[in-house]
Amino acid sequence: MADDKTQSAKKMDVRYVANLARLSLTDDEAVQFQGQLDHIVEYFNQLRALDVEGVEPMAHATPVQNVFREDEVRPGLDRDLVLKNAPEHSPELIMVPTIVE
């Protein structure tokens, strides 16, 4: 619990987290989001007051654990329709900036 307390005292570094999420922020956004998100994260700290020791975490609402099906070849989406939605494409491929020099 001591570790948790230290974490709650330390503020979120909005620019660092935005970079993890592959989002670039303007200076104005960084300042505005920092204030708003600090306020929200502070509100989250109410959960720390609850004793949840030994409670099973709930990841989803259905009793289903896994679903299996036969590994069969089935038609996918029409390639031309899919390519039409790509911002840049060749007749067969989606184009992106150079990945490897």
Place this chain on the structure above:
Amino acid sequence: MLNTLSLQEISALLESRECRSRDVVQAVLESIGKKDGRLHGYLTVNAEDALVQAKVADEARAAGHKGQLLGVPIAIKDVLNVKGQPCTCGSKILTGYTSPYDATAIARLRAEGAVFLGRTNMDEFAMGSSTENSAYGITRNPWNPDCVPGGSSGGSAAVVAADEAIAALGSDTGGSVRQPASFCGCVGLKPTYGRISRYGLTAYASSLDQIGPMTKTVADAALLLQVMAGGDPADSSSLDMPVPDYRASLRKDLKGMTLGLPREYFVGGLHVDVERRVQEAIEVCRGLGARIVEVSLPRSREAIATYYIIAPAEASANLSRFDGVRYGFRAAGAEDPIDLYKKTRAQGFGPEVKRRIILGTYVLSSGYYDAFYLSAQKVRTLIRRDFEEAFKTCDAILSPVAPTPAYRIGENTADPLQMYLGDIFTVPVNLAGICGLSVPCGFTADKLPVGLQVVGPALGEEAILRVGHAYEQATQWHRQRPGSLS
């Protein structure tokens, strides 16, 4: 005036050949032409295509085909894929996207003959409670154009209330069907998690998302649920359970039913008219033969914090697919793929989506996962247990849908947390994975609609539809129409 009729009434007229689908679609298009310039419930309306679909439906009927929705125009929230139509999710990042396939729910409506006439406005990626977060402009509340319609399915609620559609679909992750239904005075149903396949519903928070009907009557919601419900191999979280005859449950009255009132929900903080209308609604249910008992949902107090950890966490993962590569908008001038992602996302997403992506990434990041995300998942278990306990002593729970009626445009935009707190009565239902219904229960002194929420256990749709329908028939609030736009 065909546009003012309910789905059930329109179906009956079509069935008896007293009107054609073309007449219905034309009446709806006229209503859109008259009102939607001001209301802005629709992002796109394809009149020509809708009239072609109507013609096909009329010809099918003439050839002896039947369908529960044959020829009925339905508006679709811009988050659900309809083949050949745009699906922007209210975001600039999906500008120019055309759906290459039908969502399963859409395919099931199509199989019954529904006409898809347009796409309704929404908070970007369903993140918001007022439809003010759309990249394509706000939607106004048909009862008072200075007020929000609620959200995130604000467009769907507004067009149903303004008779610009016969019925609509929305999606509900933390109240996005029920709260706008409450703000606009229509019916909104969030089914049990997994009851309707999510295939083709653009994901916001996958463990919470459900598609739901937004309609003029409870019977209409039951009909749309009937058509859409059932397992789907394309969504492994869908429930492969028998679908009951929901309309049969509408024939029962409330005698023998026990309805619970959560004591934590009526302890102040409620808008005075909301509290009055809900208390009156409870008395109506008592008068109809229901037994009223008190129940306790103590962990609802932590529901907002729990929801705004879990939903953004899931959203941060789901929205990673919007990176300028495969679809929609791509930023110009990127030097490498990482730069492309960052610039595209910076230019393509609006502020609320960025906030939630950052928040979600943060609560999942190393060092914070246990403190936030894992704790929230544990509290989620406690919230579900509260409902399980409560449903041992009652068949359904009554509460307000939201603590306030529709607020003024711009009133809550500066403070995101303030906006989040308005979701207090709706998010517990999604966290527990159970079902909830919003039914009109009167008006504030300012003539803004108020909604009564009826919550049921998992797969308890029959119970909540029964309560909603009996209440609706006894009160007739649903027959009131806004006059502010005509």
